[in-house]
Each structure stands twice: as C-alpha cells, then as structure tokens.
Amino acid sequence: MSGRLSVIGLGPAGADMRTPEAEAALAAASDLFGYGPYLDRVSLRADQRAHASDNRVEGERARAALELAASGASVAMVTGGDPGVFAMAAAVCEEIEQGPEAWRALEVSFIPGITAMLAVAAKVGAPLGHDFCAISLSDNLKPWDLVLKRLTMAAQAGFVIALYNVRSKARPWQLGAAFEVLRAELPPTVPVIFGRAAGRADQAMVIVDLAQADAEIADMATCVIIGSPETRVIERPGLAPLVYSPRSVGGTG
C-alpha cells in the first residue's frame, strides 16, 4: 500500500465554515498532524491518531507527516484557514523538494479552506471588493525592509491590504511600524479593520480610521485589513457599519 498526505484547510472557525471536501479528507486519514489548537477543532475517531506540535516547527512537522505517509499511512495535515495562505502547504512543498526522492512519488493533495481575510471581510461588508494584496507581517522568514517596501508599493498601487501574522509575543512592534509607513502613503481617513477570530465565539471586529489605528488592538488571532483611498464606510442606524471597496475606480463604470 502506498501512503498519501492531505493538507487540509479547516477554515477560520468551527465545522460550520468547513467544506464537505475537507471533512471527507479528515475522515480518510489514519494520522492527523497539526498545531495543537487546530487539531483540537477536529473530532477524532478512536482509530485515528493525533500528532500535535507547537506552532513554530512547520518544517519538522511537515517532515514527520511526509515520513509517515511514505511508510504507507493515510496522513492529514490540518491548518486553520486555507493551507495555501501563510500556512502549511508551502512548508510541505519545501520539504518534498528538499527531501528523499520517494517523497516526490507520494500522492499529495491540498484541500482549500476559507482564509482569514475572506472571513473578516464578510463580517464587515466587502472591503476586498476591488484589487487587494495579502502580506505576512512576520519578519522571521523575510527581511523587514522587504515588508516595508511591499507595504509602500501596495499603498501606492491602490491595493487594499490584508495583513497576516500581525503580532506575537516575539514580534510586538511590527504592526505599529507598518501603520507608520502606511500613514505616510494613505489618507488618514482610510478605514482599518481589526478582524479578530472571525466566526468564533470570541469574534471582535473593530473599525477605525488609519489615523487612529493602534497596534495594541491586535493580537495573534487578528487579521488586519487596510482600505484603499476608495474604500468606504456606510453608517447604519442601530446596526454595525458596512465597509466596502467599490468595484469601479477613477470615474469609470
């Protein structure tokens, strides 16, 4: 029997935001790998084994999963959101490229999920309704100067900007520095959305102007969306405002 590995996106919250395709891939696995809190979201059968790991050992976790799959097991790697957006899919590909030749012969599949920026956007309206970009604010894996260059160019190009990995205990200052750079490029009234734990019980959506954006509002579970100069806020009596980016720009449409 030849093994296989599925890299599965659980979405941002509970089973309500998880696709049947993801559920079927979870059910087909004998062994499930992942960061502990993501594995905790899955209900395992008695015949399924969990292999929980810490959140900063992606390479090690990917290698362990590939080794077990190569031995013939049906292995699942679970991630929050979508596996391909700042999650485990790239780490698995890196290890396949660098690992033993046998890993290239494995059946590997990637099961998409609702990534955080889509869940956050849906909770407040349609801030990603026009051209946008997604940037990881972590400087563990790229130089901070490159992050700043991308933020600056994204703002100058008129993209709405979704920020992932905005803050951790080891990276407390980066988000504030990002806001500083963006304030030099964008109008002070551009809406900023701090989207925490979208779809979960402890969800919190905070909408402020860029001028008032304070990095202290964010934590590890927060995805930050920074509007473009075109992004608008609709105030609604008795309801939360809607934030959206119009489909047309520059007077067309």
Added chain:
Amino acid sequence: MSGRLSVIGLGPAGADMRTPEAEAALAAASDLFGYGPYLDRVSLRADQRAHASDNRVEGERARAALELAASGASVAMVTGGDPGVFAMAAAVCEEIEQGPEAWRALEVSFIPGITAMLAVAAKVGAPLGHDFCAISLSDNLKPWDLVLKRLTMAAQAGFVIALYNVRSKARPWQLGAAFEVLRAELPPTVPVIFGRAAGRADQAMVIVDLAQADAEIADMATCVIIGSPETRVIERPGLAPLVYSPRSVGGTG
C-alpha cells in the same frame, strides 16, 4: 416582519466545496437571486423562487434583491467563489449606500466561500504560499492604465499575482497585454498557472513559463496565477508537478 438579504459564496464548484454556513443561508431564503449558471448549482425547494439574471447587470440585480428584502422577504444572492472577491458583495454595498434610507436598516449578511485563486492554488501546490495580490483584469470598471500600473508595481514588489476576469468575448486582448508588461518585469522562467474550472468536471490546469504564456489558453472560467521570481516547480515522476512559493525569501529562514 422585517426582511433580510444574505450574499452567499457557493465556492468554485459543487456542494462539496460549499460550507454548511452557506447551505443554511440558502435553505433560509424564500427568494434566490443570481447569475443563471450560479443559480443552476443550487437545488431549490418547491417553495423557493429563483430570480436569474444575466452576468453584466450586477447593480440592477442587487437593487431588485434589496427591494424584495425591504418588502419583508428572506432573500439570498448567490455568487460563485467568494462574494467579496470580484463578485456581488461590493455591488450590494454600493446600492445600499446609494439607495433609499430603509435599505440601511436591513439585516444584510455575507457568507464567505472558497474563491477561485485558492481553489486553483490547491490543485497545483502552494503558489500563494508567500505574499500575493489579486487583480481584476477587467477594464469595464477601471482605466486600463491603472491595471498596467498595478501589474508593474506588483511584479516589482515581488508579489505572486492572481488575475480574475482575465478574458471574455468583449475583452479578448487584455490578458496578452498583461503578459507583455509582466515579461518586462519578471524572469522568463517564472511559472504561470492557467487554472480553469477548479474542482469541476471540466477542470484543466496548465503550467507554463512566463515566456511561453499564451492568452489563448485562457477563457472566461480561468483564473491565472503568475509566480514571483521565488516561485518554484517540483517535477515528479508520473505525477503532475507541484508549484509553490517558499515561505522564506532573501536568504532568511
């Protein structure tokens, strides 16, 4: 009874890639609006009414749905992929902002879905594994010069680029022009993915170098992903290659 409107992402394919949250919102609706082929993907009960429309009347469709919701109905607006990514969510917000005051008092919700670039990325590996952007190639709603500016700056900033609305009968030349501009900015070996109908029976994934990228490969159902200079292709004996963008860049990590 006060009405409500749910703007629902059906995902890129069948029910297999649709969340339980989306299914529940569909089931709760008395009236469903949408572009005909998207409505055709939904199994309606006898007591549910379908209001199909053409694909270039977003504003009109949004107004009709809001009017019916304001009259007290439970209305669903269905879209392929995610409603917030180049789909109906922004059109609905535009009409709420410009429409009668009563529309601001409506209960409006947006239900996220798997957007095309995530589905295409998952089929080939992890091309969106590092910073990326999403650009609509349609110049119906923005000047073509702005599209070219964003393509150029996105390439210069090192983003992987996902292109939506790449081609239609009325817009046959834009994708070829986009490749021309990108060839001036990026190495000729950068991988380009033509991801057609991801997850559907007529799915087709084509991977070529930017130097060989031919707009004729694409049609209306195609999402195109253009790698960054860091994006890699892993050849696998007897299996389709994997395309991925490493998590680290610039020698870090």
